[in-house]
Amino acid sequence: MLDKLTFTEKKATRDGFGAGIYELGKTNPNVIALTADLAASLQLANFIKDFPERFIQVGIAEANMIGISAGLTIGGKIPFATTFANFATGRVYDQIRQSVAYSHKNVKICASHAGLTLGEDGATHQILEDLGMMKMLPGFTVINPCDAEQTRLATLAIAEHYGPVYLRFGRPSWPVFTAPFQFQIGKGILMNEGADISIIATGHLMWHAVEAAKILATEGINCELINIHTIKPLDEELILDSVSKTKCVVTAEEHQMLGGLGGSIAQLLARKLPTPMEMVAVQDSFGESGQPQELLDKYGLGVKDVVAAVKRALARK
Amino acid sequence: MATIQELERIASQIRRDVIRQTHFVASGHPGASLGCADFFTALYFEIMDHDPKFNMDAKNEDVFFLSNGHISPVWYSTLARSGYFPVEELATFRKINARLQGHPATHEGLPGIRVASGSLGQGMSVAIGVALAKKMDGDKKLVFALTGDGELQEGQNWEAIMFAAHNKIDNLIVTVDYNGQQIDGSNEDVLSLGDLPAKWAAFGWYVIHMRGNDMGNVVATLNEAKQRTRQGKPVVIIMQTDMGFGVDFMVGTHKWHGKAPDDSSNRTSTGAVGGNTGRLSLSLRWCHAPLSQCRYINLSSTIFYNQF
Numbered sequence: 001m002l003d004k005l006t007f008t009e010k011k012a013t014r015d016g017f018g019a020g021i022y023e024l025g026k027t028n029p030n031v032i033a034l035t036a037d038l039a040a041s042l043q044l045a046n047f048i049k050d051f052p053e054r055f056i057q058v059g060i061a062e063a064n065m066i067g068i069s070a071g072l073t074i075g076g077k078i079p080f081a082t083t084f085a086n087f088a089t090g091r092v093y094d095q096i097r098q099s100v101a102y103s104h105k106n107v108k109i110c111a112s113h114a115g116l117t118l119g120e121d122g123a124t125h126q127i128l129e130d131l132g133m134m135k136m137l138p139g140f141t142v143i144n145p146c147d148a149e150q151t152r153l154a155t156l157a158i159a160e161h162y163g164p165v166y167l168r169f170g171r172p173s174w175p176v177f178t179a180p181f182q183f184q185i186g187k188g189i190l191m192n193e194g195a196d197i198s199i200i201a202t203g204h205l206m207w208h209a210v211e212a213a214k215i216l217a218t219e220g221i222n223c224e225l226i227n228i229h230t231i232k233p234l235d236e237e238l239i240l241d242s243v244s245k246t247k248c249v250v251t252a253e254e255h256q257m258l259g260g261l262g263g264s265i266a267q268l269l270a271r272k273l274p275t276p277m278e279m280v281a282v283q284d285s286f287g288e289s290g291q292p293q294e295l296l297d298k299y300g301l302g303v304k305d306v307v308a309a310v311k312r313a314l315a316r317k
Numbered sequence: 318m319a320t321i322q323e324l325e326r327i328a329s330q331i332r333r334d335v336i337r338q339t340h341f342v343a344s345g346h347p348g349a350s351l352g353c354a355d356f357f358t359a360l361y362f363e364i365m366d367h368d369p370k371f372n373m374d375a376k377n378e379d380v381f382f383l384s385n386g387h388i389s390p391v392w393y394s395t396l397a398r399s400g401y402f403p404v405e406e407l408a409t410f411r412k413i414n415a416r417l418q419g420h421p422a423t424h425e426g427l428p429g430i431r432v433a434s435g436s437l438g439q440g441m442s443v444a445i446g447v448a449l450a451k452k453m454d455g456d457k458k459l460v461f462a463l464t465g466d467g468e469l470q471e472g473q474n475w476e477a478i479m480f481a482a483h484n485k486i487d488n489l490i491v492t493v494d495y496n497g498q499q500i501d502g503s504n505e506d507v508l509s510l511g512d513l514p515a516k517w518a519a520f521g522w523y524v525i526h527m528r529g530n531d532m533g534n535v536v537a538t539l540n541e542a543k544q545r546t547r548q549g550k551p552v553v554i555i556m557q558t559d560m561g562f563g564v565d566f567m568v569g570t571h572k573w574h575g576k577a578p579d580d581s582s583n584r585t586s587t588g589a590v591g592g593n594t595g596r597l598s599l600s601l602r603w604c605h606a607p608l609s610q611c612r613y614i615n616l617s618s619t620i621f622y623n624q625f
């Protein structure tokens with residue numbers, strides 16, 4: 001099963017979003033795309049070309065974009081508010097909290113350039129706290145897909161789902177390997193069965209988990225690979241089933257350790273199934289400028305870091 | 318006091334640095350950096366009373382804040398050329414483990430930077446805070462800030478603009494880089510700023526116009542702005558610039574807002590830089606050679622730059 005996890009092309013997850021929103025343009029007349037002066041970065045070109053009347057350019061004014069989106073929902077439109085992840089969350093947190101979350105509006109906040117893999121623009125833009133902020137908002141669905149195909153499917157799925165959603169994706173070209181898998185909001189994906197350890201990953205780091213599992217397989221360590229694209233609501237059943245079998249866990253994500261997927265899983269396991277656990281995540285620091293892969297390595301999110309975490313977790317079993 | 322010609326020559330060097338920095342890492346924002354090179358040159362080499370030994374507290378010196386942090390290349394070059402840090406460090410722009418972050422930051426301790434910027438719309442508020450502190454301390458020096466024009470679409474600016482007038486922050490000179498462009502196109506197409514000078518005036522600011530790519534006018538206008546401080550009103554300069562000024566294939570379009578020139582743009586610019594000082598000659602391909610062999614040739618002055 002592990003060797004089936006391969007890729008023939010690389011694409012940015014934001015390309016998957018661009019493809020998804022374009023499909024929605026064709027199939028769902030209620031879908032409206034908004035952006036704050038970042039149409040090209042969000043891959044909206046095709047949507048704008050074919051559905052100009054359903055595209056809203058708000059200018060560099062993210063707070064206004066969130067408010068307008070909340071208003072658009074009244075009467076049934078489905079606004080997809082798009083910008084970089086930092087400006088889609090931290091910048092407008094109170095606007096989201098009051099006008100969208102608390103008011104339970106059907107707004108889809110779609111955020112690109114999340115995490116370290118944004119690269120050279122540096123720490124001002126590399127948000128590593130967004131999953132934490134967004135998962136704390138009552139009633140919010142939070143999704144962090146792992147490749148372009150999964151992002152495309154997630155984009156289609158959130159249009160069908162009623163309620164506020166945060167969809168997080170990124171800038172770099174990345175292996176596309178999830179074609180065989182279905183996408184359902186709130187349902188994790190068992191990508192590989194293994195008896196020794198559960199590696200649970202989200203976003204770009206899922207591919208690192210796959211590569212780590214391949215390396216570990218050569219050493220006779222069989223990793224169960226679980227992809228959690230929906231950070232909230234968390235697929236507790238899948239996680240508990242896997243961990244009760246493997247009895248140790250590693251989580252991996254491109255996010256601060258505090259507030260990320262690892263934290264959600266730790267809270268689950270502490271309550272229901274205390275288990276030795278290691279977390280691959282950013283350790284309470286900001287990022288910096290650099291190339292995506294360099295940064296992932298420097299901040300402890302490389303394939304070798306996943307391998308090392310697995311060994312630490314196994315030693316504690 | 319530098320002559321206009323000397324300042325123009327420095328601005329040309331700074332433009333070369335902008336191209337070099339962005340080309341070297343194939344990323345960054347050359348467009349408005351080039352447009353603002355004359356302003357930065359005048360500010361740091363003529364107008365501001367500042368200390369390149371750099372003290373974060375900025376007591377008894379003029380200070381500058383860059384709100385549109387994406388034009389870091391022009392600021393970094395200006396800071397290096399005026400002695401804040403070694404010019405060679407420009408070669409580390411946007412690289413891992415560097416102090417020259419993609420957007421200006423204090424986190425790595427780069428001299429000359431006093432607050433991070435990059436997320437737009439925040440710099441004017443910070444500048445107002447410093448201006449208030451200077452007033453409280455009886456410090457007679459001035460606070461300067463630069464903001465983009467597209468950036469003014471952020472509501473926080475207008476909170477700051479209202480506050481500064483209400484509180485008579487008259488030791489503050491804000492300049493708007495009025496290049497008419499932003500990422501998705503012209504300001505006019507994306508979200509019109511309307512009658513921008515009239516808006517500032519209506520908010521209670523003293524408004525001055527400036528031709529930002531005419532060094533003589535830049536120096537004269539900045540001096541005039543200084544004269545206008547301490548008269549009960551904050552001062553704003555609406556600075557007309559051309560994005561990409563000085564490099565012919567970049568000028569006047571938003572295409573180079575955040576795109577670095579690559580080797581296909583290996584060509585000689587014929588665009589006159591700063592009036593009559595001559596040409597900016599770019600031979601980008603050479604940048605793949607070791608840095609020590611990289612050079613730019615200023616055709617008019619025949620100075621060979623074998624370093625940044």
Ligand SMILES: Cc1ncc(C[n+]2csc(CCOP(=O)(O)OP(=O)(O)O)c2C)c(N)n1
Pocket residue numbers: 036037038060087091348349385387388435436437438464465466467468469494496498499500560574
């Ligand atoms: C809060 C925020 N939103 C969006 C961006 C992305 N962004 C960077 S520069 C820019 C355009 C800025 O336009 P302007 O101020 O006119 O600067 P110019 O393009 O002229 O350099 C945008 C939208 C950002 N950096 N910060």
Ligand SMILES: [Mg+2]
Pocket residue numbers: 349465466467468494495496497498499
């Ligand atoms: Mg502009």
